[in-house]
Amino acid sequence: MNDVPRPEKLLPWAPERTGEPHAAPPVPAPATGPSRRGPGFAASTLLAVRLAWRQLWSEKARLASAIAGVLFACVLVFMQLGFRGALFESATNLIGSMRGDLFLMHPLTLASFRPEPLPRVRAQQALALPEVERAAPIYLAQSTWRNPVDGTRRTIQLIGVDTAAGVLDFPGLAPLVDQLKRADTVAFDQRSRPEFGPIERLLAERGGPIEAEIGNRRMEVVGLIEIGPSFGADGNVVLSEVNFRRVVKERQVAAVDLVAIKLRPGTDLGAAQARLRAVLPPDVMVMTQAELRAHERRYWEEATPIGFIFAFGSIMGLVVGMVIVYQILFSDIAGHLKEYATLKAMGYSGLYLSRVVLGAALILAVAGFLPGLALSFFLYDLVGSATFLPLRLDLQMGLSVFAMIFCMCASAGLLAVRKLRDANPADMF
Amino acid sequence: MNPVELRGVCYAYGTGDLRRPVLRDVDLTVGAGEIVLLTGPSGSGKTTLLTLIGALRAMQEGSARVLGEELTGASEATRVRLRRRIGFIFQNHNLLGFLTARQNVAMALEQDSALDERARLARAGELLAAVGLGGHEDRVPAKLSGGQRQRVSVARALAADPGLVLADEPTAALDKASGHEVVKLLRDLAKSRGVPILLVTHDPRILDIADRIVAMEDGRIVNADEVVG
Numbered sequence: 297m298n299d300v301p302r303p304e305k306l307l308p309w310a311p312e313r314t315g316e317p318h319a320a321p322p323v324p325a326p327a328t329g330p331s332r333r334g335p336g337f338a339a340s341t342l343l344a345v346r347l348a349w350r351q352l353w354s355e356k357a358r359l360a361s362a363i364a365g366v367l368f369a370c371v372l373v374f375m376q377l378g379f380r381g382a383l384f385e386s387a388t389n390l391i392g393s394m395r396g397d398l399f400l401m402h403p404l405t406l407a408s409f410r411p412e413p414l415p416r417v418r419a420q421q422a423l424a425l426p427e428v429e430r431a432a433p434i435y436l437a438q439s440t441w442r443n444p445v446d447g448t449r450r451t452i453q454l455i456g457v458d459t460a461a462g463v464l465d466f467p468g469l470a471p472l473v474d475q476l477k478r479a480d481t482v483a484f485d486q487r488s489r490p491e492f493g494p495i496e497r498l499l500a501e502r503g504g505p506i507e508a509e510i511g512n513r514r515m516e517v518v519g520l521i522e523i524g525p526s527f528g529a530d531g532n533v534v535l536s537e538v539n540f541r542r543v544v545k546e547r548q549v550a551a552v553d554l555v556a557i558k559l560r561p562g563t564d565l566g567a568a569q570a571r572l573r574a575v576l577p578p579d580v581m582v583m584t585q586a587e588l589r590a591h592e593r594r595y596w597e598e599a600t601p602i603g604f605i606f607a608f609g610s611i612m613g614l615v616v617g618m619v620i621v622y623q624i625l626f627s628d629i630a631g632h633l634k635e636y637a638t639l640k641a642m643g644y645s646g647l648y649l650s651r652v653v654l655g656a657a658l659i660l661a662v663a664g665f666l667p668g669l670a671l672s673f674f675l676y677d678l679v680g681s682a683t684f685l686p687l688r689l690d691l692q693m694g695l696s697v698f699a700m701i702f703c704m705c706a707s708a709g710l711l712a713v714r715k716l717r718d719a720n721p722a723d724m725f
Numbered sequence: 726m727n728p729v730e731l732r733g734v735c736y737a738y739g740t741g742d743l744r745r746p747v748l749r750d751v752d753l754t755v756g757a758g759e760i761v762l763l764t765g766p767s768g769s770g771k772t773t774l775l776t777l778i779g780a781l782r783a784m785q786e787g788s789a790r791v792l793g794e795e796l797t798g799a800s801e802a803t804r805v806r807l808r809r810r811i812g813f814i815f816q817n818h819n820l821l822g823f824l825t826a827r828q829n830v831a832m833a834l835e836q837d838s839a840l841d842e843r844a845r846l847a848r849a850g851e852l853l854a855a856v857g858l859g860g861h862e863d864r865v866p867a868k869l870s871g872g873q874r875q876r877v878s879v880a881r882a883l884a885a886d887p888g889l890v891l892a893d894e895p896t897a898a899l900d901k902a903s904g905h906e907v908v909k910l911l912r913d914l915a916k917s918r919g920v921p922i923l924l925v926t927h928d929p930r931i932l933d934i935a936d937r938i939v940a941m942e943d944g945r946i947v948n949a950d951e952v953v954g
Contacts, residue, residue, distance in 0.1 A: 336838065339838065340835075343835050347832075350823055350824060350828075351821075351823050353823070354822070354823030355823075632821075632822075634817075634819055635819065635820075635821050635822070637819075638813075638815065638819040638821075639821075639832070640781075640805075640808075641779065641781060641808060641813045641815075642808065642809070642813065642832065642833055642836075642881075643805055643806065643807075643808035643809030643810075643811075643836055644805075644836070645802075645805050721776075721779075721781045721808075722776045722781040722782045
């Protein structure tokens with residue numbers, strides 16, 4: 297097997313083969329002074345990354361398992377962060393869909409599903425300021441809803457407000473205002489979970505109001521609004537203050553849960569907020585819509601383990617991914633110690649070889665992230681339609697996950713680089 | 726100035742009670758274009774001497790000037806730079822298994838910013854043709870025979886126009902015919918360029934290529950014969 301084909305033509309400078317007398321070398325010895333310059337940092341980094349790529353590409357099974365590891369970590373982090381964002385988002389669906397300028401809330405209210413009542417008179421007191429145009433009290437309560445098709449009962453969130461006052465708005469509410477003035481009418485949240493019944497289809501079939509049962513009272517659903525399920529409630533209905541009291545009879549009129557305030561057009565929101573704070577007693581907080589939503593979200597983030605659970609899940613994904621990438625890089629180096637030592641003997645610096653390893657790590661980061669991103673898009677769609685959670689994958693989230701995967705691979709690479717020290721060119725001989 | 730000048734080089738492994746000297750007061754000179762064979766029994770310090778000259782190890786005692794660079798007290802960066810001007814041929818070919826023969830030879834040229842990718846590959850092709858591997862440039866080492874692989878490493882060692890070639894038992898893994906072929910090739914190419922070679926070997930079959938044979942024993946140079954003819 298060691299058959300060596302003779303060179304095609306004799307080497308012109310091999311004197312004993314051509315029979316020429318031993319002459320001076322035809323090619324002068326090249327000047328190899330110490331002035332020879334290596335390529336610049338960027339150019340040599342490019343060469344190092346190319347070498348890393350060639351090494352990875354040569355072992356496709358190993359490359360595939362490394363990419364699968366990164367992809368796994370990537371999808372896991374995307375899903376965890378997606379669930380986290382979606383849960384916080386949906387936790388605040390109810391508050392988030394209330395459209396108003398300012399809100400009054402009792403300082404002890406932690407979350408909208410368990411409100412601390414405040415005196416209804418605060419709504420009137422707020423009118424003392426000239427910039428306040430109208431103030432409407434909001435009643436929140438939970439009651440039971442009977443599915444009109446199969447008769448099962450579920451808890452539903454009632455939002456009682458003077459819908460005609462034009463202070464508080466929900467998406468889709470405007471055309472229903474007149475119908476909601478009638479007795480025992482409600483507007484149903486079309487994004488409620490399907491267990492509440494196919495209300496949207498029934499309304500379309502009937503072409504008019506349909507009957508429903510809320511808290512043992514026969515009500516009429518006159519139309520659809522959009523709120524979406526939140527942690528506290530799977531479904532919502534909006535109804536007028538009077539109708540609210542018909543369903544929740546034990547509720548005192550003087551104890552309201554929120555007050556929505558409409559300001560005169562052109563009023564400075566911050567200034568009005570400050571003046572309201574000065575005027576009203578300390579048993580109410582004056583909040584903008586964004587502040588109200590942040591307050592609700594903070595409850596779920598801080599007072600529940602939800603935020604921690606998802607952060608923990610993301611970290612676990614990153615750790616597993618890092619271990620996989622580290623293992624791949626480490627065994628790559630361990631398996632090629634001789635080659636790395638040879639490169640060192642050829643004058644490649646340790647820095648160059650570190651860049652080869654880090655280059656491999658970053659190739660894996662990109663090669664795992666892109667399919668991970670695509671798979672996550674698909675899974676977001678799939679899971680989103682199955683759970684009705686508002687999973688959203690936006691640019692900012694994509695970038696931050698890429699940054700995490702990038703750091704994960706880079707730190708795995710940095711850990712693996714230490715193994716390069718074992719490649720000692722002096723042991724090559 | 727001679728490419729290699731060693732004066733009073735001593736080297737020992739271990740420290741304290743375990744200190745074991747392997748080189749004792751070695752003087753060695755390799756002249757320009759000279760081919761020197763270093764022979765001797767195992768443990769005589771040949772390989773240690775080679776790694777010192779190749780700047781793969783830090784000097785301990787004595788003076789070593791290689792290609793005009795003083796190695797005693799030289800920094801790691803200086804040694805790395807010096808290695809770029811030395812061609813190494815190892816006992817096992819030590820080619821990168823995931824690169825083709827041409828890419829392997831081109832690796833030796835990537836340290837030189839004067840050449841671009843096209844020039845590197847062209848030059849690698851020329852060298853492979855010179856070692857008789859024209860037509861095999863795009864094979865990976867696993868698809869080459871032992872002799873062919875060692876010829877690729879000869880091409881790689883010579884690619885960057887080194888000022889010195891160091892070889893350690895280049896024929897140990899080869900049969901007689903291909904071993905002889907490889908060292909002949911190495912000698913011819915080195916002679917044509919005026920590159921000196923320092924070659925460590927046990928192999929009596931290749932002694933005829935040398936200008937001079939240096940025998941070592943127990944860390945000392947015992948005789949330095951001039952080869953006649």
